[in-house]
Amino acid sequence: MTSDLPPPYTALTRHPMMAVTSHDEAARFNFLTLMNRYISGTLGKGNALAYESRVLPAFKAVHGREPENREEVRVAMNQDTFHRMWSALKRNTMEMRQHNGRQCVLRQLDQLDAMARQFNEHSGLLHLDPSVEQPIYNTCVDIHCQPGGYHGGERPDDVTVGANYDVGLFATTGGALGSLNDGGGQAVVAHIKANMPDFAPKRILDIGATVGHNAVPIAQGFPDAEVYAIDTAGASLRYGAARAASLGVKNIKFVQCSGEDLSRYPDNYFDWVQTTMFLHELSADSMPRILAEAHRVLRPGGLILHVEQPQYSDKMPLLEQMLRDWDAYNNNEPFWSAMHGLDLIEEMEKAGFARDAQFVAGVRAVADSKLFPPSPDGAQEDYGRAAIWNAYGAIKTVAEEKVA
Amino acid sequence: MTEGIDWIARSGLRAKGGRPVFFDEPAVDRLTSMCMALAAELSATRDRLDTVERLLAQSGSLNIGQIEAYTPDYQAGVERGESTRAYIARVMRGFQQEVEAMEYPDPPVTDWVDKLSRR
Numbered sequence: 001m002t003s004d005l006p007p008p009y010t011a012l013t014r015h016p017m018m019a020v021t022s023h024d025e026a027a028r029f030n031f032l033t034l035m036n037r038y039i040s041g042t043l044g045k046g047n048a049l050a051y052e053s054r055v056l057p058a059f060k061a062v063h064g065r066e067p068e069n070r071e072e073v074r075v076a077m078n079q080d081t082f083h084r085m086w087s088a089l090k091r092n093t094m095e096m097r098q099h100n101g102r103q104c105v106l107r108q109l110d111q112l113d114a115m116a117r118q119f120n121e122h123s124g125l126l127h128l129d130p131s132v133e134q135p136i137y138n139t140c141v142d143i144h145c146q147p148g149g150y151h152g153g154e155r156p157d158d159v160t161v162g163a164n165y166d167v168g169l170f171a172t173t174g175g176a177l178g179s180l181n182d183g184g185g186q187a188v189v190a191h192i193k194a195n196m197p198d199f200a201p202k203r204i205l206d207i208g209a210t211v212g213h214n215a216v217p218i219a220q221g222f223p224d225a226e227v228y229a230i231d232t233a234g235a236s237l238r239y240g241a242a243r244a245a246s247l248g249v250k251n252i253k254f255v256q257c258s259g260e261d262l263s264r265y266p267d268n269y270f271d272w273v274q275t276t277m278f279l280h281e282l283s284a285d286s287m288p289r290i291l292a293e294a295h296r297v298l299r300p301g302g303l304i305l306h307v308e309q310p311q312y313s314d315k316m317p318l319l320e321q322m323l324r325d326w327d328a329y330n331n332n333e334p335f336w337s338a339m340h341g342l343d344l345i346e347e348m349e350k351a352g353f354a355r356d357a358q359f360v361a362g363v364r365a366v367a368d369s370k371l372f373p374p375s376p377d378g379a380q381e382d383y384g385r386a387a388i389w390n391a392y393g394a395i396k397t398v399a400e401e402k403v404a
Numbered sequence: 405m406t407e408g409i410d411w412i413a414r415s416g417l418r419a420k421g422g423r424p425v426f427f428d429e430p431a432v433d434r435l436t437s438m439c440m441a442l443a444a445e446l447s448a449t450r451d452r453l454d455t456v457e458r459l460l461a462q463s464g465s466l467n468i469g470q471i472e473a474y475t476p477d478y479q480a481g482v483e484r485g486e487s488t489r490a491y492i493a494r495v496m497r498g499f500q501q502e503v504e505a506m507e508y509p510d511p512p513v514t515d516w517v518d519k520l521s522r523r
Contacts (some may be wrong), residue, residue, distance in 0.1 A: 004484070005485040005489070007481060007485075007487065008481035008484060008485060010475040010476065010481070011475075011478070023451070023452060023455065023471055023472050024448040024451075024452060025450035026433075026442050027447065027451035027452065028445075028447070028448050030447075030484070031443070031444045031447035031448065031488060032444065033486065034488050034489050034492055035440075035443075035444075035492055037494050038489075038493070038496060042493075042500055042503070043434065043499050043503055045503060045507075046499075046502065046503035046506060048505055049503060050506060053509070055508055056416065076426055082502060082503075084426045084427060085426070085436075085499065086475055086499075087424070087426055087432065088426035088436045089436070089440065089499070091424065091426070092436060092437050092441075093440065095419075095437070096440060096441060096444060100414040100421065100444075102409065102414070102416075102417070103415040103497055105411070106406055106409060106411035106414055106415050107405055107406060109406040109409065109411070109413045110407055111408050120442070140420075140421075141419070141420050141421030142419035142420040142421055143422070145419040146416070146419060147417035147418065147419050147420075148419070148467035154409055154414060155408070155409065163438070167451065183441060254417060277428075279426065293490075293516070294505060329424065330424050332419060332420075332421045346492040361455055404440065
């Protein structure tokens with residue numbers, strides 16, 4: 001009966017950089033975690049019921065046909081009283097998660113900033129480059145409704161946004177990412193070890209690493225490798241580097257750098273290029289540039305892997321596409337819809353990765369199974385946020401190198 | 405507390421990006437936010453009361469430091485989670501029953517009033 005209960009917030013693994021939650025702050029996160037599961041599970045099925053019973057019939061009565069795309073479904077659903085209420089509830093839990101996280105972080109910001117400074121001065125893991133410009137897709141809106149986005153802050157050189165992201169991610173994902181919010185990175189490690197047992201990378205590039213919650217498990221899983229965790233957002237890296245140092249990880253560096261311009265790295269430099277839940281935060285212009293740069297810096301025989309929510313296809317019902325798009329319109333992820341509509345295999349091919357050297361695999365979050373039940377799936381799934389992903393990968397072929 | 409920053413005021417900063425409007429009457433959007441926040445606060449208060457009760461049962465007396473430092477053990481965590489889940493179900497009943505009504509539609513009771521009143 002309680003088997004699918006997420007663990008209490010206080011059972012999560014703490015690391016020294018994690019903001020200390022008061023009794024009530026932890027209780028608020030517990031409430032939000034369970035409320036998010038309630039909204040996506042118990043109430044979420046109401047969307048399909050409303051669609052089938054009244055939204056679709058009304059659409060057909062007006063247009064004399066079925067909806068042709070998810071945008072038509074979205075416009076129609078946004079007129080429905082149930083869906084509007086459901087969206088309002090879901091948007092509010094996101095805003096509450098940010099508010100609670102920020103109250104927790106900002107009241108103790110002096111301590112967090114001081115600790116981060118100390119870790120970063122001694123570890124040497126942080127390499128900031130203030131000349132890196134923030135791309136428009138990072139600054140046009142605050143992604144995930146996080147005030148300040150991933151690049152801003154309350155004062156120079158602070159760790160507000162990274163600390164807030166880390167302290168509340170558990171609630172956003174309904175506790176599906178594991179004790180250190182690193183279920184995504186752990187899933188990648190488990191997948192590679194199972195499917196490429198002889199792969200022994202020396203240099204790994206993680207593009208769009210933010211606080212490194214997915215890059216750190218890769219560094220831990222491949223202790224002989226050096227992980228380069230890059231992001232344009234120095235504010236997130238500042239926290240991420242301190243977090244990694246506090247976890248005792250040494251084979252990683254956090255470098256402020258744009259994936260669109262990897263000129264600091266020579267051709268064929270990396271054995272593995274990784275992105276985790278990153279491509280959908282970009283733009284139609286920047287994504288091909290990043291994929292092309294990733295191809296250039298990857299050595300022949302090297303691995304590129306993108307972990308994302310599943311791409312849309314004609315096989316996916318329009319309502320599911322529309323529900324998966326919810327975060328694009330209601331949680332400030334403007335490229336989500338267009339990105340998930342792309343043929344990623346074609347995009348990768350354009351960037352230089354041969355079609356027959358590409359693969360798609362399903363991966364699920366690897367979390368401490370003693371504490372964490374698996375992420376809900378099927379009708380209970382929180383579309384767009386469930387810890388169930390597709391890995392879009394490729395091996396860079398030598399022949400392809402000659403063509404390029 | 406953090407120096408030089410009004411942490412309470414700054415915590416409530418709105419996220420950049422126009423907020424979607426969910427209802428025709430803006431006051432309903434505001435009231436929804438308030439109801440959800442109040443639901444969270446009551447939930448936190450229930451957890452706090454549970455902490456107080458458990459500590460009192462354990463030692464017969466307590467201080468604020470003990471309450472703040474209290475972390476439920478596994479069993480207490482499960483009990484709390486279940487209790488919060490039941491609490492959410494009570495607060496959200498209206499929405500849940502709306503879903504149920506869509507799943508198993510019923511004619512309005514006035515239909516039955518008419519039917520049963522006729523000879």
